[in-house]
Amino acid sequence: MRSALRDEPVSVLDRILAILDTVRESHGSTTITQLALATGIPKSTVSRLVGDLIRQRYLTRTEEGVVIGLRLFELGARASTPRRLSVAALPVLAELFNATGEHLNVAVQEGREMLSVISVRGRLRPVPSRAGVRVPSVTTALGKAVLAFTDDEGVLGSVFTGLDSSRRNTFEKELVSVRTASVAIDLCETFPGVVGVASPVLSPDRVPVAAISVAGPVTDMDPHRMAPLVRHAALALTHRLALQVA
Amino acid sequence: MRAERGDDALGVLDRMTCILEAFDQDDRGLGISELALRAGLPKSTVSRLVATLVRQRYLERDGRLIHLGLRLFELGQLAEQPRELRIAALPVMTDLRNRTGENVHLAIRDARAMVCIAMVRGRGGAMPAVRTGTRVPIHASALGKAALAHAAPAEVDEVVSEELDALTTETVTDPVLLERELADIRRGGTAVEDRELDPDVRGIAAAVLVPGSGLAGAISVSGRAEDFDASRYAADVRAAAKTVAQRLASFGPARG
Numbered sequence: 001m002r003s004a005l006r007d008e009p010v011s012v013l014d015r016i017l018a019i020l021d022t023v024r025e026s027h028g029s030t031t032i033t034q035l036a037l038a039t040g041i042p043k044s045t046v047s048r049l050v051g052d053l054i055r056q057r058y059l060t061r062t063e064e065g066v067v068i069g070l071r072l073f074e075l076g077a078r079a080s081t082p083r084r085l086s087v088a089a090l091p092v093l094a095e096l097f098n099a100t101g102e103h104l105n106v107a108v109q110e111g112r113e114m115l116s117v118i119s120v121r122g123r124l125r126p127v128p129s130r131a132g133v134r135v136p137s138v139t140t141a142l143g144k145a146v147l148a149f150t151d152d153e154g155v156l157g158s159v160f161t162g163l164d165s166s167r168r169n170t171f172e173k174e175l176v177s178v179r180t181a182s183v184a185i186d187l188c189e190t191f192p193g194v195v196g197v198a199s200p201v202l203s204p205d206r207v208p209v210a211a212i213s214v215a216g217p218v219t220d221m222d223p224h225r226m227a228p229l230v231r232h233a234a235l236a237l238t239h240r241l242a243l244q245v246a
Numbered sequence: 247m248r249a250e251r252g253d254d255a256l257g258v259l260d261r262m263t264c265i266l267e268a269f270d271q272d273d274r275g276l277g278i279s280e281l282a283l284r285a286g287l288p289k290s291t292v293s294r295l296v297a298t299l300v301r302q303r304y305l306e307r308d309g310r311l312i313h314l315g316l317r318l319f320e321l322g323q324l325a326e327q328p329r330e331l332r333i334a335a336l337p338v339m340t341d342l343r344n345r346t347g348e349n350v351h352l353a354i355r356d357a358r359a360m361v362c363i364a365m366v367r368g369r370g371g372a373m374p375a376v377r378t379g380t381r382v383p384i385h386a387s388a389l390g391k392a393a394l395a396h397a398a399p400a401e402v403d404e405v406v407s408e409e410l411d412a413l414t415t416e417t418v419t420d421p422v423l424l425e426r427e428l429a430d431i432r433r434g435g436t437a438v439e440d441r442e443l444d445p446d447v448r449g450i451a452a453a454v455l456v457p458g459s460g461l462a463g464a465i466s467v468s469g470r471a472e473d474f475d476a477s478r479y480a481a482d483v484r485a486a487a488k489t490v491a492q493r494l495a496s497f498g499p500a501r502g
Binding site: 012013014016017020021024027028049052053056057060067068069070071072073074075076077078079080081082083084108110115117131132133134 | 257258259260262263266267269270271273275295298299302303304306308313314315316318319320321322323324325326327328329354356361363377378379380381
Protein backbone atom coordinates (compact mmCIF):
# COMPACT_ATOMS: atom_id res chain seq x y z
CA MET A 1 0.00 0.00 0.00
CA ARG A 2 2.79 2.36 0.79
CA SER A 3 4.39 1.93 -2.61
CA ALA A 4 1.09 2.57 -4.35
CA LEU A 5 0.71 5.83 -2.48
CA ARG A 6 4.23 6.77 -3.32
CA ASP A 7 3.77 6.41 -7.07
CA GLU A 8 0.21 7.56 -7.51
CA PRO A 9 0.43 11.24 -6.51
CA VAL A 10 3.44 11.84 -8.72
CA SER A 11 1.63 10.55 -11.74
CA VAL A 12 -1.42 12.64 -10.87
CA LEU A 13 0.87 15.67 -10.66
CA ASP A 14 2.36 14.77 -14.03
CA ARG A 15 -1.15 14.59 -15.45
CA ILE A 16 -2.08 17.94 -13.97
CA LEU A 17 1.05 19.53 -15.43
CA ALA A 18 0.45 17.87 -18.81
CA ILE A 19 -3.02 19.42 -18.91
CA LEU A 20 -1.69 22.88 -18.03
CA ASP A 21 1.02 22.54 -20.65
CA THR A 22 -1.51 21.62 -23.32
CA VAL A 23 -3.66 24.62 -22.44
CA ARG A 24 -0.53 26.77 -22.76
CA GLU A 25 0.29 25.35 -26.18
CA SER A 26 -3.24 25.92 -27.44
CA HIS A 27 -2.78 29.73 -27.22
CA GLY A 28 -6.45 30.22 -26.60
CA SER A 29 -9.21 28.03 -25.32
CA THR A 30 -9.19 24.25 -25.33
CA THR A 31 -11.91 21.67 -24.81
CA ILE A 32 -11.89 18.54 -22.66
CA THR A 33 -11.88 16.42 -25.81
CA GLN A 34 -8.85 18.23 -27.25
CA LEU A 35 -7.04 17.92 -23.92
CA ALA A 36 -7.73 14.19 -23.72
CA LEU A 37 -6.51 13.72 -27.27
CA ALA A 38 -3.32 15.75 -26.78
CA THR A 39 -2.32 14.27 -23.41
CA GLY A 40 -3.48 10.68 -23.87
CA ILE A 41 -5.28 10.87 -20.52
CA PRO A 42 -8.78 9.30 -20.45
CA LYS A 43 -11.49 11.87 -21.03
CA SER A 44 -13.25 11.19 -17.73
CA THR A 45 -10.01 11.80 -15.83
CA VAL A 46 -9.30 14.99 -17.82
CA SER A 47 -12.80 16.18 -17.08
CA ARG A 48 -12.36 15.61 -13.33
CA LEU A 49 -8.87 17.19 -13.19
CA VAL A 50 -9.99 20.20 -15.23
CA GLY A 51 -12.89 20.63 -12.80
CA ASP A 52 -10.42 20.67 -9.92
CA LEU A 53 -8.13 23.09 -11.77
CA ILE A 54 -11.06 25.44 -12.41
CA ARG A 55 -12.15 25.31 -8.75
CA GLN A 56 -8.61 26.19 -7.70
CA ARG A 57 -8.47 29.01 -10.29
CA TYR A 58 -5.60 27.56 -12.36
CA LEU A 59 -8.01 27.45 -15.29
CA THR A 60 -11.13 29.42 -16.17
CA ARG A 61 -14.10 28.21 -18.15
CA THR A 62 -15.17 30.31 -21.14
CA GLU A 63 -17.85 29.82 -23.77
CA GLU A 64 -15.37 28.04 -26.04
CA GLY A 65 -13.68 25.84 -23.45
CA VAL A 66 -11.01 26.41 -20.82
CA VAL A 67 -8.25 29.04 -20.65
CA ILE A 68 -5.44 29.92 -18.23
CA GLY A 69 -6.84 31.22 -14.94
CA LEU A 70 -5.94 34.03 -12.60
CA ARG A 71 -4.03 31.96 -10.04
CA LEU A 72 -1.37 31.30 -12.67
CA PHE A 73 -1.17 35.02 -13.37
CA GLU A 74 -0.72 35.71 -9.64
CA LEU A 75 1.94 33.02 -9.19
CA GLY A 76 3.67 33.96 -12.43
CA ALA A 77 4.01 37.57 -11.30
CA ARG A 78 6.10 36.30 -8.36
CA ALA A 79 8.46 34.15 -10.46
CA SER A 80 12.03 34.96 -9.66
CA THR A 81 13.92 35.23 -12.97
CA PRO A 82 11.50 37.50 -14.84
CA ARG A 83 11.18 39.73 -11.82
CA ARG A 84 14.93 40.19 -11.39
CA LEU A 85 15.40 40.73 -15.09
CA SER A 86 12.60 43.32 -15.15
CA VAL A 87 14.02 45.31 -12.27
CA ALA A 88 17.43 45.41 -13.94
CA ALA A 89 16.18 45.90 -17.50
CA LEU A 90 13.54 48.61 -17.20
CA PRO A 91 15.87 51.64 -17.23
CA VAL A 92 17.99 50.02 -19.94
CA LEU A 93 14.92 49.41 -22.10
CA ALA A 94 13.67 52.95 -21.55
CA GLU A 95 16.98 54.31 -22.85
CA LEU A 96 17.05 51.93 -25.80
CA PHE A 97 13.46 52.80 -26.66
CA ASN A 98 14.24 56.51 -26.61
CA ALA A 99 17.15 55.90 -28.96
CA THR A 100 15.32 53.61 -31.39
CA GLY A 101 11.52 53.80 -31.00
CA GLU A 102 11.44 50.17 -32.13
CA HIS A 103 10.02 46.92 -30.74
CA LEU A 104 12.21 45.63 -27.89
CA ASN A 105 12.45 42.28 -26.14
CA VAL A 106 14.38 40.75 -23.30
CA ALA A 107 14.21 36.97 -23.60
CA VAL A 108 15.62 33.89 -21.88
CA GLN A 109 16.37 30.50 -23.35
CA GLU A 110 13.76 27.76 -22.96
CA GLY A 111 14.88 24.57 -24.69
CA ARG A 112 15.12 25.29 -28.40
CA GLU A 113 13.24 28.53 -28.07
CA MET A 114 13.58 31.98 -26.57
CA LEU A 115 10.87 33.06 -24.14
CA SER A 116 10.20 36.80 -24.05
CA VAL A 117 10.15 38.09 -20.49
CA ILE A 118 9.67 41.80 -21.15
CA SER A 119 8.70 43.53 -24.35
CA VAL A 120 8.17 47.13 -25.35
CA ARG A 121 6.01 47.98 -28.37
CA GLY A 122 7.58 49.96 -31.16
CA ARG A 123 6.40 50.63 -34.70
CA LEU A 124 5.85 47.03 -35.80
CA ARG A 125 2.27 45.88 -36.43
CA PRO A 126 1.31 43.17 -35.95
CA VAL A 127 3.56 42.82 -32.93
CA PRO A 128 5.89 39.86 -33.64
CA SER A 129 6.38 38.86 -30.01
CA ARG A 130 5.52 39.90 -26.49
CA ALA A 131 6.13 38.80 -22.92
CA GLY A 132 5.20 35.14 -22.43
CA VAL A 133 5.63 34.26 -26.08
CA ARG A 134 8.32 31.93 -27.47
CA VAL A 135 10.26 32.40 -30.68
CA PRO A 136 12.59 29.80 -32.28
CA SER A 137 16.27 30.02 -31.27
CA VAL A 138 17.60 28.94 -34.64
CA THR A 139 16.29 31.88 -36.68
CA THR A 140 15.85 34.78 -34.28
CA ALA A 141 18.53 37.30 -33.36
CA LEU A 142 17.68 36.64 -29.68
CA GLY A 143 18.29 32.91 -30.09
CA LYS A 144 21.50 33.27 -32.05
CA ALA A 145 22.90 35.78 -29.56
CA VAL A 146 22.47 33.25 -26.76
CA LEU A 147 23.52 30.15 -28.74
CA ALA A 148 26.78 31.82 -29.77
CA PHE A 149 27.79 32.01 -26.12
CA THR A 150 26.40 28.71 -24.87
CA ASP A 151 28.62 25.69 -24.41
CA ASP A 152 25.76 23.43 -23.36
CA GLU A 153 26.08 20.60 -25.90
CA GLY A 154 22.57 19.40 -25.12
CA VAL A 155 21.05 22.74 -26.13
CA LEU A 156 23.23 23.12 -29.22
CA GLY A 157 22.53 19.53 -30.25
CA SER A 158 18.78 19.95 -30.00
CA VAL A 159 18.90 23.16 -32.04
CA PHE A 160 21.14 21.57 -34.68
CA THR A 161 18.88 18.54 -35.18
CA GLY A 162 16.65 19.23 -38.11
CA LEU A 163 19.33 21.22 -39.94
CA ASP A 164 20.99 19.52 -42.90
CA SER A 165 24.78 19.47 -42.93
CA SER A 166 25.30 22.50 -45.17
CA ARG A 167 22.76 24.58 -43.22
CA ARG A 168 24.41 23.45 -40.03
CA ASN A 169 27.81 24.48 -41.36
CA THR A 170 26.59 27.97 -42.28
CA PHE A 171 24.88 28.26 -38.94
CA GLU A 172 28.00 27.32 -36.97
CA LYS A 173 30.01 29.91 -38.93
CA GLU A 174 27.34 32.50 -38.20
CA LEU A 175 27.56 31.74 -34.47
CA VAL A 176 31.36 32.27 -34.57
CA SER A 177 30.89 35.74 -36.05
CA VAL A 178 28.10 36.49 -33.56
CA ARG A 179 30.54 35.60 -30.82
CA THR A 180 33.11 38.05 -32.17
CA ALA A 181 30.68 40.90 -32.73
CA SER A 182 28.46 40.19 -29.69
CA VAL A 183 25.60 40.97 -32.03
CA ALA A 184 23.26 38.66 -33.95
CA ILE A 185 21.01 39.65 -36.83
CA ASP A 186 17.80 38.07 -38.09
CA LEU A 187 17.10 39.34 -41.58
CA CYS A 188 13.47 38.32 -42.14
CA GLU A 189 14.26 34.71 -41.22
CA THR A 190 11.53 34.47 -38.58
CA PHE A 191 8.92 37.06 -39.51
CA PRO A 192 8.48 38.36 -43.06
CA GLY A 193 9.56 41.97 -43.41
CA VAL A 194 11.01 42.10 -39.90
CA VAL A 195 14.68 42.59 -39.09
CA GLY A 196 15.95 41.84 -35.58
CA VAL A 197 19.23 42.73 -33.90
CA ALA A 198 20.21 41.16 -30.56
CA SER A 199 23.08 41.02 -28.11
CA PRO A 200 23.64 38.55 -25.25
CA VAL A 201 23.43 39.31 -21.54
CA LEU A 202 26.05 37.29 -19.68
CA SER A 203 26.47 36.20 -16.09
CA PRO A 204 29.71 37.14 -14.27
CA ASP A 205 31.16 33.77 -15.39
CA ARG A 206 30.16 34.52 -18.99
CA VAL A 207 27.21 32.14 -19.23
CA PRO A 208 24.41 33.63 -21.36
CA VAL A 209 21.41 34.38 -19.12
CA ALA A 210 19.29 36.39 -21.56
CA ALA A 211 19.42 38.46 -24.71
CA ILE A 212 18.06 41.86 -25.61
CA SER A 213 16.75 42.70 -29.07
CA VAL A 214 15.49 45.52 -31.29
CA ALA A 215 13.13 44.65 -34.14
CA GLY A 216 11.78 46.85 -36.90
CA PRO A 217 10.61 46.92 -40.50
CA VAL A 218 13.30 45.74 -42.93
CA THR A 219 12.37 48.61 -45.25
CA ASP A 220 13.76 51.31 -43.01
CA MET A 221 15.58 49.91 -40.00
CA ASP A 222 19.32 49.62 -40.59
CA PRO A 223 20.62 46.69 -38.50
CA HIS A 224 24.16 48.05 -38.56
CA ARG A 225 23.06 51.35 -37.09
CA MET A 226 21.20 49.41 -34.35
CA ALA A 227 24.09 47.05 -33.55
CA PRO A 228 26.12 49.38 -31.27
CA LEU A 229 22.96 50.54 -29.46
CA VAL A 230 21.86 46.97 -28.73
CA ARG A 231 25.36 45.94 -27.69
CA HIS A 232 25.52 48.89 -25.32
CA ALA A 233 22.12 47.99 -23.83
CA ALA A 234 23.14 44.35 -23.33
CA LEU A 235 26.34 45.40 -21.59
CA ALA A 236 24.42 47.81 -19.37
CA LEU A 237 21.99 45.02 -18.42
CA THR A 238 24.89 42.62 -17.81
CA HIS A 239 26.41 45.14 -15.38
CA ARG A 240 23.13 45.87 -13.64
CA LEU A 241 22.49 42.16 -13.10
CA ALA A 242 26.00 41.65 -11.75
CA LEU A 243 25.38 44.45 -9.23
CA GLN A 244 22.07 42.83 -8.24
CA VAL A 245 23.85 39.56 -7.41
CA ALA A 246 26.62 41.31 -5.49
CA MET B 247 -16.35 16.43 0.03
CA ARG B 248 -12.64 16.93 -0.05
CA ALA B 249 -12.06 14.45 2.72
CA GLU B 250 -14.11 11.81 0.93
CA ARG B 251 -11.90 11.98 -2.10
CA GLY B 252 -8.91 11.26 0.09
CA ASP B 253 -5.58 10.91 -1.61
CA ASP B 254 -6.53 11.30 -5.27
CA ALA B 255 -6.31 14.18 -7.70
CA LEU B 256 -7.60 16.98 -5.54
CA GLY B 257 -5.19 15.88 -2.83
CA VAL B 258 -2.23 16.28 -5.12
CA LEU B 259 -3.50 19.55 -6.55
CA ASP B 260 -4.10 20.86 -3.04
CA ARG B 261 -0.54 19.99 -2.10
CA MET B 262 0.84 21.61 -5.23
CA THR B 263 -1.13 24.75 -4.38
CA CYS B 264 0.18 24.74 -0.80
CA ILE B 265 3.73 24.54 -2.11
CA LEU B 266 3.36 27.23 -4.79
CA GLU B 267 1.45 29.60 -2.51
CA ALA B 268 4.13 29.26 0.18
CA PHE B 269 6.23 31.70 -1.88
CA ASP B 270 5.29 35.28 -1.11
CA GLN B 271 5.97 38.58 -2.79
CA ASP B 272 9.48 39.12 -1.47
CA ASP B 273 11.19 36.67 -3.86
CA ARG B 274 13.31 35.21 -1.10
CA GLY B 275 14.23 31.63 -2.01
CA LEU B 276 13.04 28.89 0.38
CA GLY B 277 14.90 25.76 1.49
CA ILE B 278 12.98 22.47 1.57
CA SER B 279 12.48 22.58 5.35
CA GLU B 280 11.09 26.09 5.36
CA LEU B 281 8.95 25.32 2.33
CA ALA B 282 7.52 22.23 4.08
CA LEU B 283 6.81 24.27 7.20
CA ARG B 284 5.05 27.03 5.27
CA ALA B 285 3.11 24.60 3.10
CA GLY B 286 2.11 22.58 6.17
CA LEU B 287 3.19 19.33 4.52
CA PRO B 288 5.69 16.60 5.44
CA LYS B 289 9.19 17.24 4.19
CA SER B 290 9.28 13.97 2.23
CA THR B 291 6.09 14.87 0.33
CA VAL B 292 7.45 18.32 -0.43
CA SER B 293 10.80 16.96 -1.68
CA ARG B 294 9.04 14.57 -4.03
CA LEU B 295 6.62 17.14 -5.47
CA VAL B 296 9.34 19.78 -5.71
CA ALA B 297 11.49 17.41 -7.81
CA THR B 298 8.71 17.14 -10.40
CA LEU B 299 7.90 20.84 -10.26
CA VAL B 300 11.58 21.73 -10.78
CA ARG B 301 11.83 19.33 -13.72
CA GLN B 302 8.82 21.02 -15.31
CA ARG B 303 10.22 24.48 -14.44
CA TYR B 304 7.30 25.48 -12.23
CA LEU B 305 10.02 25.90 -9.61
CA GLU B 306 13.69 26.77 -9.95
CA ARG B 307 16.49 25.50 -7.76
CA ASP B 308 19.34 27.86 -7.00
CA GLY B 309 21.71 25.82 -4.87
CA ARG B 310 19.79 24.94 -1.73
CA LEU B 311 17.08 27.50 -2.34
CA ILE B 312 13.92 27.14 -4.37
CA HIS B 313 12.11 29.92 -6.24
CA LEU B 314 8.96 30.16 -8.35
CA GLY B 315 9.96 29.26 -11.91
CA LEU B 316 9.73 30.47 -15.45
CA ARG B 317 6.87 28.16 -16.49
CA LEU B 318 4.54 29.90 -14.04
CA PHE B 319 5.52 33.24 -15.52
CA GLU B 320 4.92 31.96 -19.03
CA LEU B 321 1.50 30.50 -18.16
CA GLY B 322 0.56 33.66 -16.28
CA GLN B 323 1.41 35.88 -19.21
CA LEU B 324 -0.94 33.84 -21.35
CA ALA B 325 -3.93 34.47 -19.09
CA GLU B 326 -6.19 36.33 -21.47
CA GLN B 327 -8.27 38.47 -19.16
CA PRO B 328 -5.37 40.42 -17.62
CA ARG B 329 -3.43 40.56 -20.89
CA GLU B 330 -5.98 42.45 -22.96
CA LEU B 331 -6.70 44.95 -20.22
CA ARG B 332 -3.02 45.51 -19.51
CA ILE B 333 -2.28 46.23 -23.17
CA ALA B 334 -5.15 48.70 -23.29
CA ALA B 335 -4.24 50.35 -20.00
CA LEU B 336 -0.46 50.62 -19.82
CA PRO B 337 0.00 53.86 -21.81
CA VAL B 338 -2.98 55.39 -19.98
CA MET B 339 -1.51 54.35 -16.64
CA THR B 340 1.86 55.92 -17.48
CA ASP B 341 0.10 59.12 -18.47
CA LEU B 342 -1.91 59.11 -15.21
CA ARG B 343 1.28 58.57 -13.20
CA ASN B 344 2.95 61.49 -15.00
CA ARG B 345 -0.02 63.74 -14.26
CA THR B 346 -0.26 62.80 -10.60
CA GLY B 347 3.20 61.56 -9.65
CA GLU B 348 1.53 58.85 -7.53
CA ASN B 349 1.34 55.04 -7.74
CA VAL B 350 -1.12 53.86 -10.38
CA HIS B 351 -2.73 50.40 -10.21
CA LEU B 352 -4.90 48.33 -12.50
CA ALA B 353 -6.93 45.42 -11.13
CA ILE B 354 -9.59 42.95 -12.12
CA ARG B 355 -12.27 41.45 -9.96
CA ASP B 356 -12.14 37.82 -8.88
CA ALA B 357 -15.06 37.07 -6.53
CA ARG B 358 -14.30 38.80 -3.21
CA ALA B 359 -10.88 40.06 -4.25
CA MET B 360 -9.22 42.38 -6.71
CA VAL B 361 -6.14 41.01 -8.48
CA CYS B 362 -3.58 43.68 -9.29
CA ILE B 363 -2.54 43.09 -12.90
CA ALA B 364 -0.31 46.12 -13.50
CA MET B 365 1.36 48.85 -11.51
CA VAL B 366 3.23 52.02 -12.44
CA ARG B 367 5.25 53.35 -9.55
CA GLY B 368 4.91 56.99 -8.56
CA ARG B 369 7.75 59.44 -8.11
CA GLY B 370 7.98 58.83 -4.36
CA GLY B 371 9.80 55.59 -5.24
CA ALA B 372 10.22 54.31 -1.69
CA MET B 373 6.48 54.29 -1.07
CA PRO B 374 5.30 50.72 -0.53
CA ALA B 375 2.79 49.66 -3.15
CA VAL B 376 0.61 46.65 -3.88
CA ARG B 377 2.54 44.60 -6.42
CA THR B 378 1.39 43.00 -9.63
CA GLY B 379 -0.13 39.57 -8.97
CA THR B 380 -1.32 40.49 -5.46
CA ARG B 381 -4.92 40.06 -4.31
CA VAL B 382 -6.57 42.71 -2.18
CA PRO B 383 -9.97 42.35 -0.46
CA ILE B 384 -12.72 43.94 -2.50
CA HIS B 385 -14.39 45.81 0.39
CA ALA B 386 -11.19 47.36 1.73
CA SER B 387 -9.79 48.97 -1.40
CA ALA B 388 -10.72 51.83 -3.71
CA LEU B 389 -10.20 49.45 -6.64
CA GLY B 390 -12.58 46.92 -5.14
CA LYS B 391 -15.29 49.36 -4.16
CA ALA B 392 -15.18 51.00 -7.61
CA ALA B 393 -15.69 47.57 -9.18
CA LEU B 394 -18.29 46.37 -6.70
CA ALA B 395 -20.38 49.50 -7.19
CA HIS B 396 -21.10 48.25 -10.70
CA ALA B 397 -21.84 44.66 -9.76
CA ALA B 398 -25.37 43.24 -9.78
CA PRO B 399 -27.23 43.58 -6.44
CA ALA B 400 -27.08 39.80 -5.97
CA GLU B 401 -23.29 39.85 -6.26
CA VAL B 402 -23.04 42.66 -3.73
CA ASP B 403 -25.27 40.65 -1.39
CA GLU B 404 -22.98 37.69 -1.81
CA VAL B 405 -19.93 39.76 -0.86
CA VAL B 406 -21.54 41.33 2.19
CA SER B 407 -23.14 38.04 3.30
CA GLU B 408 -19.72 36.91 4.54
CA GLU B 409 -17.89 38.75 7.26
CA LEU B 410 -16.00 41.84 6.06
CA ASP B 411 -12.55 41.59 7.63
CA ALA B 412 -11.01 44.68 9.18
CA LEU B 413 -7.56 45.20 7.67
CA THR B 414 -7.04 48.46 9.54
CA THR B 415 -9.12 50.41 12.05
CA GLU B 416 -10.59 52.33 9.10
CA THR B 417 -11.85 49.38 7.03
CA VAL B 418 -15.59 49.50 6.44
CA THR B 419 -16.92 46.28 7.96
CA ASP B 420 -20.59 47.21 8.31
CA PRO B 421 -22.53 45.89 5.28
CA VAL B 422 -25.08 48.71 5.51
CA LEU B 423 -22.40 51.40 5.44
CA LEU B 424 -20.63 49.64 2.60
CA GLU B 425 -23.79 49.40 0.49
CA ARG B 426 -24.51 53.08 1.13
CA GLU B 427 -20.98 53.94 0.02
CA LEU B 428 -21.37 51.83 -3.12
CA ALA B 429 -24.48 53.82 -4.07
CA ASP B 430 -22.51 57.06 -3.71
CA ILE B 431 -19.71 55.61 -5.83
CA ARG B 432 -22.19 54.70 -8.55
CA ARG B 433 -23.42 58.29 -8.61
CA GLY B 434 -20.05 60.03 -8.37
CA GLY B 435 -17.98 57.69 -10.51
CA THR B 436 -15.06 57.34 -8.10
CA ALA B 437 -14.31 55.30 -4.99
CA VAL B 438 -12.09 56.57 -2.21
CA GLU B 439 -9.90 54.48 0.07
CA ASP B 440 -8.93 56.22 3.27
CA ARG B 441 -6.38 54.07 5.12
CA GLU B 442 -8.77 51.12 4.87
CA LEU B 443 -6.29 48.68 3.33
CA ASP B 444 -3.01 50.05 4.60
CA PRO B 445 -2.86 52.55 7.50
CA ASP B 446 -0.38 54.69 5.54
CA VAL B 447 -2.16 54.79 2.20
CA ARG B 448 -4.99 56.78 0.66
CA GLY B 449 -6.30 56.27 -2.86
CA ILE B 450 -9.01 56.89 -5.39
CA ALA B 451 -10.28 54.56 -8.12
CA ALA B 452 -12.73 54.38 -11.01
CA ALA B 453 -14.27 51.38 -12.72
CA VAL B 454 -13.35 50.54 -16.30
CA LEU B 455 -16.78 50.03 -17.88
CA VAL B 456 -16.87 48.86 -21.48
CA PRO B 457 -20.09 49.71 -23.33
CA GLY B 458 -21.86 46.49 -24.17
CA SER B 459 -19.68 44.17 -22.09
CA GLY B 460 -19.67 45.82 -18.67
CA LEU B 461 -17.03 45.87 -15.97
CA ALA B 462 -13.50 45.11 -17.17
CA GLY B 463 -11.59 46.21 -14.07
CA ALA B 464 -10.64 49.30 -12.10
CA ILE B 465 -7.82 51.83 -12.14
CA SER B 466 -6.52 53.74 -9.12
CA VAL B 467 -4.13 56.43 -7.95
CA SER B 468 -2.76 56.10 -4.44
CA GLY B 469 -0.16 57.64 -2.22
CA ARG B 470 1.13 58.36 1.25
CA ALA B 471 -1.86 59.05 3.52
CA GLU B 472 -0.53 62.24 5.13
CA ASP B 473 -0.26 64.24 1.91
CA PHE B 474 -2.71 62.59 -0.46
CA ASP B 475 -5.78 64.57 -1.47
CA ALA B 476 -8.08 62.15 -3.27
CA SER B 477 -10.48 64.78 -4.58
CA ARG B 478 -7.68 66.43 -6.53
CA TYR B 479 -7.34 63.35 -8.73
CA ALA B 480 -11.01 62.42 -9.18
CA ALA B 481 -11.34 63.92 -12.66
CA ASP B 482 -8.04 62.41 -13.84
CA VAL B 483 -8.94 58.91 -12.60
CA ARG B 484 -12.41 59.05 -14.15
CA ALA B 485 -10.96 60.21 -17.47
CA ALA B 486 -8.27 57.49 -17.39
CA ALA B 487 -10.85 54.76 -16.74
CA LYS B 488 -12.91 56.02 -19.66
CA THR B 489 -9.90 56.08 -22.00
CA VAL B 490 -8.94 52.53 -21.03
CA ALA B 491 -12.51 51.37 -21.72
CA GLN B 492 -12.49 53.06 -25.13
CA ARG B 493 -9.13 51.50 -26.03
CA LEU B 494 -10.34 48.10 -24.90
CA ALA B 495 -13.53 48.42 -26.95
CA SER B 496 -11.51 49.47 -29.99
CA PHE B 497 -9.51 46.22 -29.81
CA GLY B 498 -12.72 44.37 -30.62
CA PRO B 499 -13.64 40.86 -29.52
CA ALA B 500 -11.29 37.85 -29.62
CA ARG B 501 -8.16 39.73 -30.42
CA GLY B 502 -5.11 37.44 -30.38
